[in-house]
Amino acid sequence: MRSRSSVLAGALALVAAGAQTGHAQDTIDRPVTIYVAGTAGGGIDLYARLMARHIGRHIPGKPTVTVQLMPGAGGIRAANYLAEQAPRDGTAITTFAGGPILEPLIGARNPGYDMSAFTWIGAATKDIGVCMSWGPTPFKTVDDVKKQQMVVAGTGAGSETDTWPIVLNEVLGTRFKLVTGYVGSQETILAIERGEAHGRCVFSYSALKIAKPDWLRDKKINVLVLTALEKNSDFPGVPAVVDLVTKPEDRQLLELMVGPGAVARPFVAPPGLPANKAALLRRAFDATMQDPEFRTEAGRIQADLAPSTGEEVQERVKRIYATPRPVIERVKKLLAP
Numbered sequence: 001m002r003s004r005s006s007v008l009a010g011a012l013a014l015v016a017a018g019a020q021t022g023h024a025q026d027t028i029d030r031p032v033t034i035y036v037a038g039t040a041g042g043g044i045d046l047y048a049r050l051m052a053r054h055i056g057r058h059i060p061g062k063p064t065v066t067v068q069l070m071p072g073a074g075g076i077r078a079a080n081y082l083a084e085q086a087p088r089d090g091t092a093i094t095t096f097a098g099g100p101i102l103e104p105l106i107g108a109r110n111p112g113y114d115m116s117a118f119t120w121i122g123a124a125t126k127d128i129g130v131c132m133s134w135g136p137t138p139f140k141t142v143d144d145v146k147k148q149q150m151v152v153a154g155t156g157a158g159s160e161t162d163t164w165p166i167v168l169n170e171v172l173g174t175r176f177k178l179v180t181g182y183v184g185s186q187e188t189i190l191a192i193e194r195g196e197a198h199g200r201c202v203f204s205y206s207a208l209k210i211a212k213p214d215w216l217r218d219k220k221i222n223v224l225v226l227t228a229l230e231k232n233s234d235f236p237g238v239p240a241v242v243d244l245v246t247k248p249e250d251r252q253l254l255e256l257m258v259g260p261g262a263v264a265r266p267f268v269a270p271p272g273l274p275a276n277k278a279a280l281l282r283r284a285f286d287a288t289m290q291d292p293e294f295r296t297e298a299g300r301i302q303a304d305l306a307p308s309t310g311e312e313v314q315e316r317v318k319r320i321y322a323t324p325r326p327v328i329e330r331v332k333k334l335l336a337p
Helices: 004-025 043-052 073-084 099-106 160-172 185-194 205-211 213-217 248-263 275-290 292-300 310-320 325-335
Strands: 032-036 065-069 092-095 119-125 129-134 150-153 176-179 199-204 221-227 264-269
Touching: 032 043, 032 073, 043 065, 043 092, 043 205, 043 264, 043 292, 073 092, 073 099, 073 160, 099 160, 099 248, 099 310, 099 325, 119 275, 119 310, 129 160, 129 205, 150 160, 150 185, 160 176, 160 199, 160 221, 160 248, 160 325, 185 199, 185 205, 199 205, 199 221, 205 213, 221 248, 248 264, 248 310, 248 325, 264 275, 275 292, 275 310
Parallel strands: 032 065, 032 092, 150 176, 150 199
Antiparallel strands: 092 264, 119 264, 129 199, 129 221
């Protein structure tokens, strides 16, 4: 018979092994990649790099965190990668603008994913969109765009830059002409500054403050309308789009379109991520949002912070996907090629 001491030693070894296994399950010790659905220097990229410099020390296992650009199709390419190819072990995160959230609902194509099934880690801020024109152009107010055609730059089907001009033409009677195919925000900025486009509709306000603070500071642009549910004190006299419509069906349509702005600069992991890994990333995100070093750097680059937890974002996206079918069908019909 085995001695009592040997039995005890064996039991302790099993406990230690179990503890090690549990520890391995509750850490992420392999490198983490944040895939950016945009180009270098744009708002999405800048928020991702800010996050990458800080979140690693809040993830158990303290993995290195790097950023990889994955532009294309207004964010759809990165969302598809997350849905179909990314590892389900907590090492792959994506961040994008609002377009990919709505694409499965209102897009003409089937992008191959359902955003309500993704694992939402958190959102860094709440945002509004600005429909803007370059200063010297004749477009000073939204009424000017009802009188003559205004060319706006877009980043691809499914992106907010491509959907909003169509929606505004429908509900406000504006005459936006979309020129699309620019790879990312930086390319649209250059197009506007070179005179290839009169402006852009829309531009995330949080991204604009980081990417082109001089446009705002030096009043180089005209803000025509806010794609938001209410006016903003930073733009006195500029209307919120919902205040310009009177029909209930138009307001329902606009409420769907502005929904993603309530969870701006989101960070999301693949569908099917194990619950323990999701919890690790969500709590690391929450801790990063309160990290003094992170907040100091965010202030230095003028990055807005009004965070939502992963659970809050998950619920918000769930509500977006519960939008009444007639509203969705109306938007789809508008955006159909």
